[in-house]
Amino acid sequence: MGPPSSSGFYVSRAVAVLLAGLAAALLLALAVLAALYGQCARDPSSEMQHRGGPGAAPVQPRKQKEQPPTPKPGPARKPAVAATPSDWRPPGPWDQLRLPPWLVPLHYELELWPRLQPDQLSAPALRFTGRVNITVRCIVSTARLLLHSLLLDCDSAEVRGRVPVNDVWFALDMEYMVLELGEALQPGSRYKLQLSFSGPVYQDTWEGLFLNLYTDQGERRALLASHLEPTFARYVFPCFDEPALKATFSITIIHHSSYVALSNMPRLGQSEKEDVNGSKWTVTTFYTTPLMPTYLVAFAICDCDHVNRTERGQEISIWARKDAIANGYADFALNITGPIFSFLEDLFNISYPLPKTDIIALPTFDKRAMENWGLLMFDESLLLLQPEDQLTEKKTVISSIVSHEIGHQWFGNMVTMAWWNDLWLNEGFASYFEFEIINHFNPKFPRVSILSPTGSYDQGKILLPATVKSIMDSWTHQSGFPVITLNVSTGVMKQEPFYLGKVKNQTLLTHNDTWIVPILWIKNGTTQSLVWLDNSSKVFPEMQVSDSEHDWVILNLNMTGYYRVNYDKLGWKKLNQQLEKDPKAIPVIHRLQLIDDAFSLSKNNYIEIETALDLTKYLAEEDEIIVWHAVLLNLVTRDLISNVNNYDIYPLLKYLLKRLMSIWNTYSTIIRENVATLQDDYLALMSLEELFRTACWLGLEDCLQLSKELFRNWVTHPENEIPYPIRNVILCYGIALGNEKEWDFLLSIYNNKTKEEERMQLAYAMGCSKDPWILNRYMEYAIATSPFTFNETNIIQVVAESEVGRYIAKDFLVNNWQAVSERYGAQSLVTLIDIIGRTISTDSQIMEMQQFCSNVLEEHQRLSIHAKLQTIKQENLEKKKRNARITAWLRENT
Known part of the structure; x- marks a missing residue:
């Protein structure tokens, strides 16, 4: 039998932030639900006007x-x-x-x-x-x-x-x-x-x-x-x-x-x-x-076989492969399904109308899951919990998807959109209540508060600035979302569309690009009354701050609104001062929000990169791994890793390691002594990989030593599995710090694995070698008889994405063009050239690639690749400028 099932409910950080972003708009949409339901009735006279007799x-x-x-x-x-x-x-x-x-x-x-x-x-x-x-x-x-x-x-x-x-x-x-x-x-x-x-x-x-x-x-x-x-x-x-x-x-x-x-x-x-x-x-x-x-x-x-239970008179059955049922893999899903139904019945005060619910785990189902009324279908990888899943986010995934599909039993099945253009609302409601369900059943999870009857304000006293239809139209009749900018000196708040790669100082707002935005906010740690931004700009005197160091404002309380937040220079300065003085005064969700908003805004030319970097000065005092996750994703990007040289990386190494040691010591100790304690800490499970990858990339000796220990222990005693959250990092550095012996061992393991996910992990790890001859041998599999079950052209891609291999992959493709071309055809080659083109950084390398393409590709293919290479050239120029400013700031602040 499998491990005992838990009845806990879990949600990942990625799911939480996404769903919270939808919450404000979805709550407002509840008011129009009845109207939508009424539209399901047909009006023959009106339909005849445009369909013909x-x-x-x-x-x-x-x-x-x-x-x-x-x-x-x-x-x-x-x-x-x-x-x-x-x-x-x-x-x-x-x-x-x-x-x-x-x-x-x-x-x-x-x-x-x-x-x-x-x-x-x-x-x-x-x-x-x-x-x-x-x-x-x-x-x-x-x-x-x-x-x-x-x-x-x-x-x-x-x-x-x-x-x-x-x-x-x-x-x-x-x-x-x-x-x-x-x-x-x-x-x-x-x-x-x-x-x-x-x-x-x-x-x-x-x-x-x-x-x-x-x-x-x-x-x-x-x-x-x-x-x-x-x-x-x-x-x-x-x-x-x-x-x-x-x-x-x-x-x-x-x-x-x-x-x-x-x-x-x-x-x-x-x-x-x-x-x-x-x-x-x-x-x-x-x-x-x-x-x-x-x-x-x-x-x-x-x-199939099944397990079942009864919930308020409704029979609930989980059907799956007989092996899976016998081993208890369906028990976790069964234990959470009944309470979800009861919670939603109580929430809506509407009983579930069917006498039974069957849920079947399909061996393969590329639709992932489907909410068929009374017979829900899931890919078994999203429903069954196996023993090796204990240190993964699998409970998170199962809880989230089961909650989502059961939510559809009311929104979608009982109340159905009249036509497919309202499918977004169907999915939006299910996502909203998916989040509510998980918050209800797992109070230990750091709740991202959302607009609900238990929120921090009295909804009965809210006055809408416009009709519900006008509010909804402002979000559903135009694409994208806004950037809300607050000037804390004047209290002026304005909005503009968020664009990727905005041109500096460009005004992009048109008369149609305005949203009616509910603004929840805090001042000096205290929740304030809801306000609405229903024009391109509006003055809120209560949002002005004084010269006091303790006076600061944060918009988008608990990240419930679907928009980015920007401040004037004084606003960012006040927040930075508070972080350096007492970071805990700002809730963890807002520390994460400030980092994520600032780096996103700087990347897209709304603010200077230095403004975002200033927010990282306090990080030596940051003990929440989810905040570190946001910092590392935004600061130690793959572009930075592949483009900085050893001279430029030293300030980053010195700056980050000084601040990283506290959080590193906490989690490296847990990995060494009692990794099982992380089983239900899903924020840690999803963040550990980035922490370990960055620490090892920065050359932290303890990280490299731990990687060697875990890898060698696994090689010597395969029953000692590498902890799943850091498996990719340990496999990669085990190969990078090893030699041919370790590489051949991984290949032998690959050939004996049956799960595609595990085979892909091993295949990517083999591309981490720092020995050029090993990488060349690896790529030979792409043009020879190969033991690899996935597309062999991916081998070249894997090598091209590694630190050492990006130059080797280009040379391999040039030197073996004919063999690669004969095996995979022109279209696969165009894809490969595009991938490799994104790993080169100098103008001379781009010119070499253009010359090569001119000699081997057809004219229409050359035009496509040349255009892509020109785009890459321009992107590389922007990346170099940005990285140079980051390096200069680091030198000044290290």
């Missing part, structure tokens, strides 16, 4: 078979009947993206029969057959029916009620099936469309009905599942495939008796039937669903 008489086209253009990957299929140039039809509703509002679906009776059998897993073209009866209500009289269908063969089509179907054809561009009727349907009447069809099961894509092949308990097995969002229901059955067209579904699945069938609702009953060969199949029927859109319909046919 129904045809009065049936058209009798000549049937002609045609393969659909650019089909999705899958088995070969019999082409459907389609409209073609020789079978021309006049413009009509089949040319429109949206369905005409002639019919409203009410209920689907859907039967699917995939021919999946456990002894025929290698079948090259697995298919399914199906039948669907769709009850519809006619809104506008029509003799022509349109519904969605793609890559399906229609075997029969009828309309109950003695309405003849004269013809069935397919309008492929907009993915419609068109039924031409012998007489018009009448408004207000109900009809039942009866369709029989067949289609392919996909093996190389995760759309429609797809197949997973995997190994469980030493045997090869298969699992069939569905993914219908956003418009893949039409790949599985003819339907009205738009999110506003909700209906109820009664689903039947016919399957081999050794498999279990799952769908949105609980199983109603089972029976048997025989096929034409006399083989017996199991028929599983399910209870009827509530009203829901087609994209949430779901089914799975699997040979």
Whole structure:
């Protein structure tokens, strides 16, 4: 059995900051939720104005078979009947993206029969057959029916009620099936469309009905599942495939008796039937669903096991490979799922309407996770917790994604957007409540306070400066986000769009580029009243500061707003003085915010780099690793590492090491003595790698010695795993400080690993060698028989990104151009040249690369690469100027 599961909830810093950035806008959006829900109802009269009227008489086209253009990957299929140039039809509703509002679906009776059998897993073209009866209500009289269908063969089509179907054809561009009727349907009447069809099961894509092949308990097995969002229901059955067209579904699945069938609702009953060969199949029927859109319909046919629990009468089951269930890998997900449902029921005061929830872990699922109502689907790497995951952020990932998908059971499933242009709001609400859930269940996590009923101000007293619609429009009808600049001398606050690489002193604000921004702020450590910036600039006298050293202001309380914050010189000076005098007076979230905002603003020419660097003077007193993480990501960038020489790096080494030692000693001691204490410290787990990488790069002897110890201990005793948070750094420096023996050992380990993540870690570590001949030998694998399972051109990229290898990789590519070209083709080479071009820094090197490209590339390729190299040349010039100013500042302050 696996380790005992914890019921704790966790979130990573990256997730926290991102979600907090959305919080303000999302809270305001709650006010318009009811309106959005109301929009799901259709208005036939208004829709008719832009979709065209129904045809009065049936058209009798000549049937002609045609393969659909650019089909999705899958088995070969019999082409459907389609409209073609020789079978021309006049413009009509089949040319429109949206369905005409002639019919409203009410209920689907859907039967699917995939021919999946456990002894025929290698079948090259697995298919399914199906039948669907769709009850519809006619809104506008029509003799022509349109519904969605793609890559399906229609075997029969009828309309109950003695309405003849004269013809069935397919309008492929907009993915419609068109039924031409012998007489018009009448408004207000109900009809039942009866369709029989067949289609392919996909093996190389995760759309429609797809197949997973995997190994469980030493045997090869298969699992069939569905993914219908956003418009893949039409790949599985003819339907009205738009999110506003909700209906109820009664689903039947016919399957081999050794498999279990799952769908949105609980199983109603089972029976048997025989096929034409006399083989017996199991028929599983399910209870009827509530009203829901087609994209949430779901089914799975699997040979899985499960664990389950009951939460407030709702049965919750986690399904996965039998090995995974037996080893307890699903226990953590099971333990957190029930409490999440209960929390959201209490929060919304709305009970979850389904009697059960199945969650299935798919061996491979590139969609990551999907919130199908009553049958949630996850890639197993995002749901199952294994013993080796204890010192990773895996609990964070599982908690976050499970919370997100369960949040969708209310926002998305119960309340659904009318059209896909509101998908951002669907995802935004789920993300918002994902964050609320994790804060609720893990109070030990340093909470980033967000706008909520328990916030630091009385929401009942807030007066909005404009209508909710105006506020929301200012954020949803334009791209990007603002920079808010406060002049603490005058109290003037202004906003402008945030641009990457703004030209110095350029004014970029136009009359349309304004946001209505809620400003939460603190003064001298005390929370102040909410204010709104609803113009390009506004005066707030209460934000002025005096000459006192203790007088300072910080905007964007707890980073709840989605904007960058800038201050005038006095504002930054006051904050810097406070950090140097008493950094703990500024909460940790704001110390991180100041560092991140300042370096981002300096990089994009809003403030001088020296202003950002001044904020780092206090770092000897900083004991929060998450703040150090922000400092190192912004200051010790890969550009700096690859461009500074030994003379220039000395001031940085001296400056950082003097301030780094305290935090280094804390965490290096933990790594040496009791790394298990970090198991639930997710801020440390996500920040340690950057701390160790920088310390070793700076040449800190203790870091290099610790890397040697951990690497050699692992080589000698492989059961002594390198702590996961610093595994990449230790592997890299183990190779950098070693020789051929260590490199060959890593290669042998690579060949025996099966997990792709571990193989990639080893492959990148092998590029850290400082021996040119080893790196050249490594790159030989790119043009010879290779033991590497990933794209061998990545080997050259790995070497090019290393400190020593960037020059060797360029020479290797030049000297072996013909062999590389023959093996990988021109496009891969263009990519490689682009990668290597970004590792060179001098004008002469760029000229050499341009000359080389002129000799070996086609003209259109040369033009593309030359343009990129010119961009790199300009970027290198800017980087050199910036690095020179950093070096000069360091010399003055070291």
